[in-house]
Amino acid sequence: MTDGITEIHALLRREFRGDLLRPGESGYDDARKIWNGMVSRSPRLIARCADVNDVRKVVKTASKGGILTAVRCGGHSLPGFSTCDELVIDLSRLRNVKVDSGKRRAWAAGGCLLGSIDTATQEAGLVFPAGVVSHTGASGLILGGGTGWLTRRFGMSCDNVMGAEVVTADGSLVRCNEKENSELFWALRGGGGNFGVVSEFELRLHPLRSVVLSQGLCAAAGVRRLLECWRDFMPNAPLDLKWNIDLRLAPPNVPAKLRGRPVAGNFLIWTGDSDHVAAFIRPALSLCDPDSVQTSTVSFLDLQTMADSDFPHGRRYYTKSGYFTSFEDQTIDRLAEAAQTIPSSATIELAYLGGAAAQVGAGETAFGDRSAPFIINLLANWGDASEDGANVSWVRGLFNKLRPAMKPGVYVNFMSGDEQDRVSEAYRDQWGRMVAVKSKYDPGNFFRLNQNVPPGKLAAETR
Numbered sequence: 370m371t372d373g374i375t376e377i378h379a380l381l382r383r384e385f386r387g388d389l390l391r392p393g394e395s396g397y398d399d400a401r402k403i404w405n406g407m408v409s410r411s412p413r414l415i416a417r418c419a420d421v422n423d424v425r426k427v428v429k430t431a432s433k434g435g436i437l438t439a440v441r442c443g444g445h446s447l448p449g450f451s452t453c454d455e456l457v458i459d460l461s462r463l464r465n466v467k468v469d470s471g472k473r474r475a476w477a478a479g480g481c482l483l484g485s486i487d488t489a490t491q492e493a494g495l496v497f498p499a500g501v502v503s504h505t506g507a508s509g510l511i512l513g514g515g516t517g518w519l520t521r522r523f524g525m526s527c528d529n530v531m532g533a534e535v536v537t538a539d540g541s542l543v544r545c546n547e548k549e550n551s552e553l554f555w556a557l558r559g560g561g562g563n564f565g566v567v568s569e570f571e572l573r574l575h576p577l578r579s580v581v582l583s584q585g586l587c588a589a590a591g592v593r594r595l596l597e598c599w600r601d602f603m604p605n606a607p608l609d610l611k612w613n614i615d616l617r618l619a620p621p622n623v624p625a626k627l628r629g630r631p632v633a634g635n636f637l638i639w640t641g642d643s644d645h646v647a648a649f650i651r652p653a654l655s656l657c658d659p660d661s662v663q664t665s666t667v668s669f670l671d672l673q674t675m676a677d678s679d680f681p682h683g684r685r686y687y688t689k690s691g692y693f694t695s696f697e698d699q700t701i702d703r704l705a706e707a708a709q710t711i712p713s714s715a716t717i718e719l720a721y722l723g724g725a726a727a728q729v730g731a732g733e734t735a736f737g738d739r740s741a742p743f744i745i746n747l748l749a750n751w752g753d754a755s756e757d758g759a760n761v762s763w764v765r766g767l768f769n770k771l772r773p774a775m776k777p778g779v780y781v782n783f784m785s786g787d788e789q790d791r792v793s794e795a796y797r798d799q800w801g802r803m804v805a806v807k808s809k810y811d812p813g814n815f816f817r818l819n820q821n822v823p824p825g826k827l828a829a830e831t832r
Contacts, residue, residue, distance in 0.1 A: 371440060373434045373435070373436050374414050374455060374456065375437065376434065377414065377427075377430050377431060377434060377456065377608060377813060378391070378414055379612065380430055381416065381426060381427060381430060381608060382760045384426065384444060384731055385416070385419075385423055385426060385427070386419040386420060386422070386423055387416065387417045387418045387419035387420075387462060387536045388415075388416075388417040388418065388419075389414060389416055389417075390414070390415040390802075391413065391414055392411060392413070393414075397415065400415050400417065400459060401415065401452065401457075401484040402444070402682070402683070403422070403441070403444035403445075403446070403451050403452050403682075404443070404444045404446075404504075404668060404680075404682045404683075404686075405445075405446070405447060405448060405449055405458070405685065405686045406683045406684055406685045406686075406752075407449070407680075407685045407754075407757065408448070408452065408453050408688065408786075409685065410449070410452040410453055411454060412439075412452060412454060412455060412456060412457045413454065413455055413456065414455070414456050414457070414593065415456075415457045415459050415460060416456065416457065416458050417459040417461060417462055418458065418459065418460060418462060418463060419462055420463070421463075421536065421568040421569075423517060423772055424458065424463075424479075424536045424543075424562050424566055424568055425536050425542060426540070427456075427458055428458070428537075428538065428565075428566060428815075429539060429540025430538050430540075431449070431456050431458075431815070432538050432539065432540070432561065432813070433817045435813075436455055436456050437441050437453050437454075437455040437456065437818070438453070438456045438457070438458060438461070438815065438816075438818070439451055439453040439456070439457045439458070439818045440457075440458045440562060440816070440818070441451050441457055441458065441460065441461070441506075441713055442460050442461070442462075442479065442481075442482075442495070442506030442507065442508040442509055443457050443482050443504060443505050443506025443507070443509065444506065444682075445473025445502075445504075445505045445509060445510075446504050446509060447687075447688060447782075447783070447784065447785055447786070448784065448785055448786030448787075448820075449786060450786075450818040450819050450820075451506075451509070451563070451818075453818060457469050458566065459480075460478075460479050460480030460508070460566070461480050461566070462480060463478040463479050463480035463481075464478055464480050464481045464482065464485045464491070465477075465478045465481075466478070466485055466486055466488075466489035466671070467489075467497065468490055468492070468493050468574070469488050470493035470495060473495060473572075473573065473574040473575065473576075474531065474567055474571060474572065474573065474574060475489065475490055475495075475497060475572045475574055476570070476571055476572070476724055477497075477507060477569065477570045477572060478568065478569055479508050479566060479567045479568045479569060479570070480508070481506075481507040481508070482503065482504055482505060482506060482507060483499050483500055483502070483503050483504075483505045483506075483507050483510065483538070483673065484503030484504060484673070484674070485507070486499065486507055486572070487499075487503060487669070487670055487672070487673050489824075490574055491578070491668075491669060491670055493574075494576055494577070494578050494825065495574035495575060495576055495577070495672055496519065496523075496526060496575055496576075496577045496669055497526070497529060497572050497573075497574055497575075498515070498517060498518075498519035498520060498522070498523040498525070498526055498527075498529055498575070499511070499515050499517050499519075499526045500515060500516070500517045500526075501518060501673065501674050501676050502555075502677055503674045504676055504677060504682070506569075507570075508562075508567050508582070509561075509562065509763075509782070510526060510782060511526045511527055511530060511567075511570060512557060512558075512559075512560065512561050512562055512567065512782070513527075513528070513559065513561050513781045513820075514526065514527050514736045514737075514780060514781065514782060515527055515782070516720070516726075516744075516780070517724065518580070518611055518638045518672060518673075518721075519575075519577070519611075519613050519638075519640065519725065520611070520722060520725070520726050521609075521610070521721075521723060521724030521725060522575075522608050522609060522640045522720065522724065522725060523561075523725055523753065524724075524725040524726050524728070524729060525607075525726050525729075525736065527557075527558035527559050527736055528558070528725070528726065528729050528734065529572055529573040529574075529621055529735055530557070530570055530571070530572060530573075530613060531546060531571040531572065531632070531686040532544065532545060532546035532547075532549075532554065532560055532570075533546075533557055533562065533567050533569065533570050533571065534544055534567070534568045534569040535553065535557065535565040535567050535568070536562070536565050536566040536567075537565040537570055537810045537811065538565065538761060538810065538811040538812075538813065538815040538816060543565070543763075543810075544559065546571070546812065551687075551811075552802075552805075552806050552809075553806060553810060555733075555734060555735055555802075555806070556735045556802075556803055556806040556807075557638050557735070558734035558735055558736060559734045559735040559736025559781075559799075560735035560796075560803055560806075560822065561735065561818040561819045561820050561822075562816055562818075563803070563807055563811065563816055563819055563820075563821065563822045564806060564807065564810050564811060564816065565810060565811070565816060566816075576597045577640060578668065578669055578670055579666050579667060579668050579669060579671055580638050580639060580640050580666070580667060580669065580670065581638070581643055581646045581664065581665070581666055581667075581689065582636070582637070582638060582639075582640040582664070582665060582666075582667045583635075583636075583637040583646075583650045583653070583663070583664040584634070584635060584637070584653060584663050584664075585634075585635045585640075585653065585654050585657030585658070585660070585661050585662040585663070586619060586623060586624075586627055586632045586633070586634055586635070586657055586658055586661040586714075587633040587635065587656050587657050587658065588630065588632060588658060589630065589631040589632065589633075589705075589708055589709055589761045590625060591633075591656055592616065592631075592633045592704070592705045592708050593702070593705040594656060594663055595614070595633050595635075595653075595656045596614070596633075596696070596701045596719075596756075597698075597701060598652055598653070598656060599612060599614060599653070599719070599721070600695075600696040600701070600743075602652050602653075603721040603723070603742075604723065604742070606720075606721075607641065607649060608724045608725060609632065609639055609640045609641030609649075610637065610638070610639055610641075610649050610824045611637070611638040611640075611650050611719075611720075612635065612636070612637045612638075612652075612717075612721065613635075613636045613718070613719065613720045614633050614634065614635055614636075614720075615633070615634040615636070615716050615717065615718055615719070616631070616632075616633050616634075616704065616707070616708040616716065616717035616719070617631075617632065617634060617711060617715070617716045617717070618630065618631060618632070618688060618712075618713050619631075619632040619634075619640075623661055624660040624661055626658075626660075626699060627658060627661065628741035629708055629711075631708045631711055634651050635651045635654070635657060637653055637654075637715050638672070643666065650664070679750075680750070684750055684751065684752055685749075685751050685752065685753075685754070685756075685757065685760075686748065686749070686750055686785050687748075687749045687760060687761050687764055687785055688746055688747060688748045688749070688764065688784070689746075689747045689764050689765065689767075689768035689783075689788075690744065690745065690746045690747070690779055690780055690783035690784065691744075691745055691768070691771070691772060691775040691776075691778070691779055692738070692741035692742075692743065692744055692745075692775060692776050692778045692779070692780075693741055693743035693745070693774060693775055693776060694740065694742075694743070694776045695743070696743050697774055700771060700774045701776065703767075703770055703771060704717060704771075707767050707770075710795070712749075712759070712760070712763055714749050714750055714751040714756070714760055715747070715748065715749045715750075715760070715763060715764070716747075716748045716750070717745065717746075717747055717748075717767075718734065718745065718746040718747075718748060719744070719745055720743075720744050720746075721742050721743055722739070722743075722744060723742040726739060727739050727740075727742065731798070732798075732799075733798065735799050735802075735803055736799075736821045737778050737779070737780070737781075737795045737796050737797060737799065738776070738777075738778045738797055738798075740774075740776075741776040741778060741780045744780065745771065745775075746780075746783050746811040746829045747764045747767055747768055748764075749761070749763065749764050749789070777794050777797065778794060778795060778797060779791050779794060779795045780795070781795050781820045786822055788820075789820070789821065792821060792822065794819045795820065796822070800822070802825065803822045804822060804823070804825070806822040807822050807824045812824050812825065
């Protein structure tokens, strides 16, 4: 008697154009690894698809057989949803990007990394607003929303999707946009991988080749004043300014007086006319140690790759995230206190959204509440499994202290694997509509390795 995976392998190998990898075969060990080293699985079969027909075949066969299936693009899922111990659909061979510079459009295959899209679009002097690490899988980032350096200027990644081709749970290839299968199109923009495998995105592009980048470090004693300035300044800041703050221990390549000490790292991106940048970055830089301040014009490709080495594959990652409608003094006090004792493996990431992202109506996409512009991400990043407990505990402890001041909601791309109870919180008013789309396109919840929106009765049980 054969089992499901053996049957699927036998059925697929007759017509499958890609690679079917099983344990012990050449290439399997590299193919099974994902970005977050906290998650290690040994899939019984990895189906590395060569084209959309391969995707359709494996989805249809696995869905019919009831096989637990993960979908992998770049493998960057924080909770490790891009792998499992049964079947993995691997899209890494599907990285073609076509650009129409006249229409300012790109068509990106479902396996693209952010770097795949950036490289192709920059040849035409155009950009797609996405994340900040080039080896991130584009599909997962886009489907979850997608924030990065250009969010305030051009909106979220999902706001710049014009259409998509999707392989649904029955193996059908469905085209969706504002006019065709519009409910599926709505749900894809922020609803994660709940509804199918996107084989191609149609993306809106924007002209941009370079930005002004300013950086500076503020010593721990000035963190409270800095955060107050940031809170008061950003609500009226121009769309061209993105000012992020990271609370962490200073690295070795900074002035000696700051090395290894708690600091607030300031990263300011200006996308507008360079003649006007000084007035808008001065408030931040005036609060930084003058010896740490650097300002330069950098290419967009350099900007998009400068964080790559900080988040390598194989490290161990754990996060907790949330939103604030306003940034009260008590929250600032708690963050300033936390900065004093922050471990070397941790970073407190602070960003202000607003801008173009806030101009999209609450019901236009499935992405959650946009009315709380202050976003915080508590991120631990370490190498040794023996340190798991300490790092997870630190993140959870600080999150619990900060959460009473947060507005309900969470960015799904920043959620760890122990937060399924927060999925309905992430989507809130969109939940019922998402359940309806899920029930239509994936009634059996085949696509469930994600921040899951279950169909029908299952959804009612999770609320």
